[in-house]
Amino acid sequence: MARVLLFGRLSDLAGWREREVDAVTTLDALRAFLTSEDADLGAALAGPGVQVALDQAIVRGDAALGPRAEVAFLPPMSGG
Template sequence: MARVLLFGRLADLAGWREREIEGDSLFALKARLAEDNEALGEALSGPGVQVALDQEIVRGDAPVTARAEVAFLPPMSGG
């Protein structure tokens, strides 16, 4: 199972910051999270949300290994 981390308002929506979740791709993990929490699923699909796989920003889908760390990062703001 992959170690999934949520930050900022994504963690607030989910009610947790870190969990072990099974999924063989980023899309599968997002689908699993959306299935468990519709509001979180919508937020993860929103503009500006980034995904880091093993501390590298990834765009689109990518394979996820059992020991992977997947972090979902909310849109950044500030000046």
């Protein structure tokens, strides 16, 4: 089971900030699952600048999810 966190406009778009998701073993499978539930959220997650933190470490590409993984999707940051 993965604990999924959405921040900023991603949580606004989805209508939730945190939830548990069963039966996903990789980040790619998690993205596919979330996209199957909400195509607009899936498009936003695949958008430029969105980063993923797996157990509080930024990862790129696919990665295996442990049994109690925490996955945070972070929207693009702005500022300067």
